[in-house]
Amino acid sequence: MNKQRKMEGLLILNKRSLKVLSSQFNQCTIFIRRLYSVEKQSVFNKNSNDAAKEKTIKVAIIGAPNAGKSSFINTITNHRICPTSRKVHTTLTRSANIYNKANTQMILFDTPGLTTVNENKKYKLNDEYIRACNSSIENADLIAVIHDVSNSYTRNVLHPTILEALVTNKTVPSILIMNKIDMIRAKRILLDLVRILTEGTLTCKQREYLPWKGREEKFLADMKRPVKYKNVKSAGWAYFSEVFMVSALSGDGVKRVANYISEQSREKPWEYPEYQFTDQRAEDLIINNVRAALLDFLPQEIPYHLQCEMELFEVEKNRINAYVNIHAKNERIEKVISGFDIKRLKQISEVVASNIIELYNSNVSIVLNVVPKHKSFKKPTFDTKPRQNKPLQ
Known part of the structure; x- marks a missing residue:
């Protein structure tokens, strides 16, 4: 009974610590949401007396x-x-x-x-x-x-x-x-x-x-x-x-x-915890998957000249929302990426979403947007030089 209570207390402590960690590193470490279930299994499966050397x-x-x-x-x-x-x-x-x-x-x-x-x-x-x-x-x-x-x-x-x-x-x-x-x-x-x-x-x-x-x-x-x-x-x-x-x-x-x-x-001691499978951030994984899908779906050298940028990334409960901008050189390349009736862009987003779902075992929503360079937002510039008042006539 005492052992079982200690185990339950340890799991409650881990769950509380996860809530604190997830509030601090919400965007950088999604895999924290998988940590509780993995730690729960490892606590019951590991025997401290028979633990093998790492x-x-x-x-x-x-x-x-x-x-x-x-x-x-x-x-x-x-x-x-x-x-x-x-x-x-x-x-x-x-x-x-x-x-x-x-x-x-x-x-x-x-x-x-x-x-x-x-x-x-x-x-x-x-x-x-x-x-x-x-x-x-x-x-x-x-x-x-x-x-x-x-x-x-x-x-x-x-x-x-x-x-x-x-x-x-x-x-x-x-x-x-x-x-x-x-x-x-x-x-x-x-x-x-x-x-x-x-x-x-x-x-x-x-x-x-x-x-x-x-x-x-x-x-x-x-x-x-x-x-x-x-x-x-x-x-x-x-x-x-x-x-x-x-x-x-x-x-x-x-x-x-x-x-x-x-x-x-x-x-030698392990360098990474048991639940971690890569040192890459979730944002980088999504960007890399988008780029790989563009290489498969687009012809010739077009995908090598594209730049992908994460505009929005958020985690809500058990759902990952990502909004990725694909910067194209001109409108012609924009039409090649989007395809007829934006079907190609939808196919690319579905492929990327399926890969991320398999990794994190959670719901994923990925929106891709093609932005030509001439339509990209430019910050307004202001003239900081002092103006001289003209004399009144």
């Missing part, structure tokens, strides 16, 4: 653009945390995504696709985009390279920037994840790719030399120059600790990767 591991998910990094994280966490689309450069910023398995917390860093100098100029990528991947690798305990094996033009070689990152961070363990294996019919090709991409070996113990040993400086200098990706010769990395063949879309082989990552974790 383990943590940080994994940097890197790869070429559109290799399937975000899809892999969504599959392994069983949440649509990272927005995905069929076009390249959907992910522009780094994000930490949390997956808890038993007493192990895996922090998966979703990074933008690694690009060459020519690609940075073509897509007008800023310095923050380039530094996002480097900062993830510096803080990671393990590097997971996602490689697209469905592209026959690039599957025989690792991206030059990936090789540069592996050479620069030789002390960090790395694994190779060959993605999109469901697109290949002849499985013999996969075995040949493993041999090519690992330089004929899987572990550094089986090989006495590095392909870049003695000329690391020259190799890094060559990587800084503009390189055409298709003309690069076949090159792999001989120091992968393990190779996995997965399909992030269907989920084949992803469980093996999760088990391996969990085995590499170390005893």
